[in-house]
Amino acid sequence: MAKDHGKEAGHSNDFSSILTANERVEITLLVANISECMRAHLLSTFDASLNPVNPDLRAKPTPQNPNVEEKTADEITEDEKEAKKSSEQREKELSAPKMLELRKDLLDFFDKWRESVLGRVGTAVNNLKEVAGEQKVNAEAKVEETKPTAEVKVINSNTNIEEADAALVEFYPPIPTALNVLPKDRRLLLLHAMLLLLLSLEHYSSYSRILLLHVASSLNLPLHVLSEDELKVAQGLLEAAKQMGGKEETSKRSDDNKVARRWKVGLASVAGAAIIGVTGGLAAPLVAGAIGTIMGGLGLGATTAAGLLGALAESGVVVGSLFGAYGGRMTGKMMDAYAKEVEDFAFLPLKGSKHHEPLPKDRRLRVTIGISGWLTQKEDVITPWRALGRQSEVFALRWELEALTKLGSSMETMWPITLLKVSKVIDNPFSVAKSRAQKAGQVLADALINRAQGERPVTLIGYSLGARLIYSCLMSLAERRAFGLVESAVLIGTPAPSDAAMWRAMRSVVAGRLINVYSENDYILAFLYRTSSIQYGVAGLQETQYVKGIENINVSEMVSGHLRYQYLVGSILEKIGFEDIDVEEVQREEETLALLEEEEKKEYEKKKGEEYVDPEKEAVQMEADVQKKSEKTMTQKAEN
Structure with a gap:
C-alpha cells in the first residue's frame, strides 16, 4: 500500500534524484564492503589464530625458510610451554559444539540482516544487475583488517570535534571509496539518505547503527553529523505521527503486537502511545506534514525523504513500533510476573x-x-x-x-x-x-x-x-x-x-x-x-x-x-x-x-x-x- 501512495504522490523512492549513476554504484559497493568488514570482525571473535601465541612454538623449517630449526622439548622454556598449553586450550574451547553452534547462528543472523540491507540499497539505486555484479567482485576481495582492539587509543576528551572524530576512525575504520572526494554537502546528503534508507526496514538494529558509523568514517564526516541526523529524524517522525488518525488500524496493529511485545516491563510505562502522541495508524503520507519541513532540513526534499523511508513515512503505527509505543497498558501484569x-x-x-x-x-x-x-x-x-x-x-x-x-x-x-x-x-x-x-x-x-x-x-x-x-x-x-x-x-x-x-x-x-x-x-x-x-x-x-x-x-x-x-x-x-x-x-x-x-x-x-x-x-x-x-x-x- 505504501508503494501505491508513492506512485500517486510522485515519490522518488530511489537515489536517482540525488546521486549520479556512478555514485549510486559506489554507495552500493561501499555498503557491501563495510558489511563484509563487519562480518570479518564477527569471524575474528572465533579465530584462535588471531590471539597472542608465541611464534617460536610454531616455527618449523619450510621451503622458504629452510634454516629455521624446530625447538626440541628441552629447549622450550616454561613460559613457552604455558603459552602452548594456553593456545591448545583456546583451540579446544573454540572447537566445542556450543561455540561452533553460536558462531553459525550469529553468522546466519548477520547474513540475513546484510541481505535485507543490500536488497534495500539495490532497490534504491535502481540498477540491480550492474550493482549485483560489482558486489560479487568486491565481496570476494580481501577486506583490509583493522587494528587490534588491544592497541585501542584512549581519547582524553570527546568534546573536541577532532578528538571525537579520531575516536570514530579508531573504532570504526573507514573503507576506501571514491565517494569521500565528493563535496562535503554531497557527502552529508548521502549520509542523511542512508539513515532514512536503513530506517525503511522498519527497525534500527545495532548492526544498522554500526554500518552508519563506518559510512560516516568512510565519507570523512564528523560523528556529530550522524548524531544530529538521528535526533532530527526522530523528532520529524514523532511530530509527523501526531498528525495522523485511524483508530481502527491502531487497534488492529496493537492487538497483533500483544503477544510479540508482551514483556515491556518498566520502560513500557514511559513509552506508551499517548506519551509520544501516536494516536493513529495508516493514514495520509507524512510528507503532508512535518516530514516535509523537518526532513527538508537534512537537505532532502519531502518526496525523496518519504520515498527512502518507505512504510515508515506512511504509518503512525510503524513509527510507534520503532519507538516502543505499544505495551504501556500491559505494564502492571508484567511487573507482577517479574516481581516473583x-x-x-x-x-x-x-x-x-x-x-x-x-x-x-x-x-x-x-x-x-x-x-x-x-x-x-x-x-x-x-x-x-x-x-x-x-x-x-x-x-x-x-x-x-x-x-x-x-x-x-x-x-x-x-x-x-x-x-x-x-x-x-x-x-x-x-x-x-x-x-x-x-x-x-x-x-x-x-x-x-x-x-x-x-x-x-x-x-x-x-x-x-x-x-x-x-x-x-x-x-x-x-x-x-x-x-x-x-x-x-x-x-x-x-x-x-x-x-x-x-x-x-x-x-x-x-x-x-x-x-x-x-x-x-x-x-x-x-x-x-x-x-x-x-x-x-x-x-x-x-x-x-x-x-x-x-x-x-x-x-x-x-x-x-x-x-x-x-x-x-x-x-x-x-x-x-x-x-x-x-x-x-x-x-x-x-x-x-x-x-x-x-x-x-x-x-x-x-x-x-x-x-x-x-x-x-x-x-x-x-x-x-x-x-x-x-x-x-x-x-x-x-x-x-
Whole structure:
C-alpha cells in the first residue's frame, strides 16, 4: 500500500534524484564492503589464530625458510610451554559444539540482516544487475583488517570535534571509496539518505547503527553529523505521527503486537502511545506534514525523504513500533510476573518530566541504560548517569532497591575494620545482591528481546553489580541467540569471571564496542568476590584475554578503589572515548568526589584520632589473607 501512495504522490523512492549513476554504484559497493568488514570482525571473535601465541612454538623449517630449526622439548622454556598449553586450550574451547553452534547462528543472523540491507540499497539505486555484479567482485576481495582492539587509543576528551572524530576512525575504520572526494554537502546528503534508507526496514538494529558509523568514517564526516541526523529524524517522525488518525488500524496493529511485545516491563510505562502522541495508524503520507519541513532540513526534499523511508513515512503505527509505543497498558501484569523473582524492576528516564514520562522532544533513535551497583540513597539509581549526554534516550535501571541499599549500607558503615568479623557482609548483602543481579540480568534480556525499547539499538553501561547484571544479560542474550539488539556495552569494576569463553559469548551479541574497565587497586572487589566465589580471574581486576574485539581499559591511576566508581562514571566514559558525554556533569562528579574524600578523611581522623588510612588500602591485607586461605583449600582438594 505504501508503494501505491508513492506512485500517486510522485515519490522518488530511489537515489536517482540525488546521486549520479556512478555514485549510486559506489554507495552500493561501499555498503557491501563495510558489511563484509563487519562480518570479518564477527569471524575474528572465533579465530584462535588471531590471539597472542608465541611464534617460536610454531616455527618449523619450510621451503622458504629452510634454516629455521624446530625447538626440541628441552629447549622450550616454561613460559613457552604455558603459552602452548594456553593456545591448545583456546583451540579446544573454540572447537566445542556450543561455540561452533553460536558462531553459525550469529553468522546466519548477520547474513540475513546484510541481505535485507543490500536488497534495500539495490532497490534504491535502481540498477540491480550492474550493482549485483560489482558486489560479487568486491565481496570476494580481501577486506583490509583493522587494528587490534588491544592497541585501542584512549581519547582524553570527546568534546573536541577532532578528538571525537579520531575516536570514530579508531573504532570504526573507514573503507576506501571514491565517494569521500565528493563535496562535503554531497557527502552529508548521502549520509542523511542512508539513515532514512536503513530506517525503511522498519527497525534500527545495532548492526544498522554500526554500518552508519563506518559510512560516516568512510565519507570523512564528523560523528556529530550522524548524531544530529538521528535526533532530527526522530523528532520529524514523532511530530509527523501526531498528525495522523485511524483508530481502527491502531487497534488492529496493537492487538497483533500483544503477544510479540508482551514483556515491556518498566520502560513500557514511559513509552506508551499517548506519551509520544501516536494516536493513529495508516493514514495520509507524512510528507503532508512535518516530514516535509523537518526532513527538508537534512537537505532532502519531502518526496525523496518519504520515498527512502518507505512504510515508515506512511504509518503512525510503524513509527510507534520503532519507538516502543505499544505495551504501556500491559505494564502492571508484567511487573507482577517479574516481581516473583526480581523486585523494583523499572526504567527511569533521565531527560523526561518530573513524572518520568519522556516528552516527544526527549525521544531518540537510540537508547542507553545505566545500571548502578549499590545504593546509599535512592538518588544513587539516577545520579551516576547524569553525565550521559542527550544524543541518546537515557534511562536508569531501578532494580532490587532493598538488596542494593543493604549492600550500600554495609559497605559504608562496616568497612573495613570489622569486615572479617561481620560475616553477614559477605554471606548476605553482597552474595544476595550478586544473585539478584544475575536474575535481573535475565529479566533485562527478556525486556530487550521483546522490544521494550522498540526497534532501536541499546547501549548498556554499569558498574559493580550493575556490570554483573549486564554480564548476566549478555550471556542470556547469547544463549537465546538474540543478536542485533545491543550496540555497545561498558562493564566497569565487574564482579564476574574474566573467562575467555564467557566473554566470547558476550561479544557475539554486542555489535559495537564491548569494554571491560578494571582497576588493579580494587581490593574490596577482590576481597568480596573471591571470598564469595573463590574465583581468581575477575574481570573488574584484570584484562580479559584471548578474545578479539574486547577493549580492556585499566583505570588504576584514576580509581583508587571500588567505592569510587559511582563518582567516576563520566570521567571513565570520557577516557574511553564514549561518544556522548555531558562535560559539565563530569566536572560536577569530580568535584563531588573531591569533597567526599575530604569529608571522609576528616570523619576518620575525628573518630580514630590518627592519620587517615584509605579503607580500600586497609583491605589489602585482608584480601591477601583470604587468597592464601583459598589457595590452601584448593591445594588440599587437589591432593585429595
